[in-house]
Amino acid sequence: MRQIIGILLLILLPATSALAAEVRVAVAANFTAPTQAIASAFAEDTGHQLIASFGSTGQLYAQIKHGAPFDVFLAADNRTPARLESEGQVVAGSRFTYATGALALWSAQATLVDDSGAVLRSDKFKHLAIANPKTAPYGFAATQVMQALGLQKQLAPRLVEGQSIGQAYQFVASGNAELGFVALSQVYRDGKLAEGSAWLVPAELHDPIRQDAVILREAADNPAAQALVDYLHGERAAAIIRSFGYQLGDQL
Template identity: 50%
Template sequence: MIRPIFALLVALALPAHAGQVQVAAAANLAAPIRKIATAFQRDTGHAAVVALGSTGKFHAQVRNGAPFEVLLAADAQTPRRLEAEGLARPGTRFTYAIGQLVLWSAQPGVVDSNADVLRKPAHGILAIADPRVAPYGAAAVETLKNLGLLSAWERNFAHAENIAQAYQFVATGNAPLGFVALSQVAEDGRILRGTGWIVPANLHAPIRQDAVLLNPGAANPAASAFLAYLRSEPARAVLRAAGYTF
């Protein structure tokens, strides 16, 4: 059974033409998608019901018949695979954001601007999203590999189910360090709590996040409207403030 982390459905009297769209969104979008869904409902009259989770698990759920109508993935490969598998509508896929990875601690003074903490002897837990299903986790592993530090740290990994859980590990103090999405800890490029190192883009493949219209949404005007809204300046402004690039 699909258990969405949250649902966004504004309980107001909607215009007669208004519809509803079921959106599966990558866990790194937790903060901005709330704002986008609220603005979408205000501006179009349509409501978005949003489930957050790992992109890999959403892929499996869609293949098993989950009724999602739109997928906002944390990568570009999953929407492309869904197209190839005949589960998404050709020609609807586009990159809605490029994510940024950050090494983060909830405590002040732990992570410096050069991430020297990684070059010290490994100690304590390092939280990362499961790289098998979560693109941000794969980017974390690639970063450590390119720094020549993977073998030093991999025994210390705490694998989270998705990037939201990786954030929780660090935010609660269960892990002193973790690789999370910049959007989870910053606003307008400024880290709001603790300390962090924004991973340089050359240390991992771009976290290109694609959206696609899934087959159940093909006949739903609200689904197409949501994808169009995601390209609009109001939506892009929310994503930009959350630390995404384009």
């Protein structure tokens, strides 16, 4: 009997393993923490493995265009995935908005940032971190906010640019910049600010940060890629996305 069970296990294990696959995902830096949480839940629920690479949307676009082996792209805007779509680089019909982001002015210091952003007009800081507005949608949104407030020229000498919103966050977290424009998801957990002080930037001060996802053309036959997109439409992923301060995309 033991020998029969052993033979059955040898037959069943390869079949079970064949059902699991890997999906390589290019992820905008603002979505790092949610992706890590989603990856764990996704593996638990589907058996598939999510392997993520993080960076600015512009940097990831360049890597994709140069042949980087990604299956799915989670961007920080809707323009870049639309551009890839127009260039024939994505699976037709796969593009959708998975989240809408929010921008925050944040400091690791508990009392530096007030609830109206008035600190930007003060001399209480020497350095203001933002992501590169040419490659990072959150950095571009930060420049729009400064323009809307009439502060772009005044703040220009104090700006410190990170290549991604992740690097901008690190400048502030490390104390190299007293405050910075970051993604709300980087400092927000389960309905509250994790640390420091922050001003949630009113959405009307910048263009909507609609974050789109696509399945890339080379992954058309990868079952894990489609499984991930389906998972992002599901309730468990939606709960994770909300917990980091995002609004849900239109199709969630």
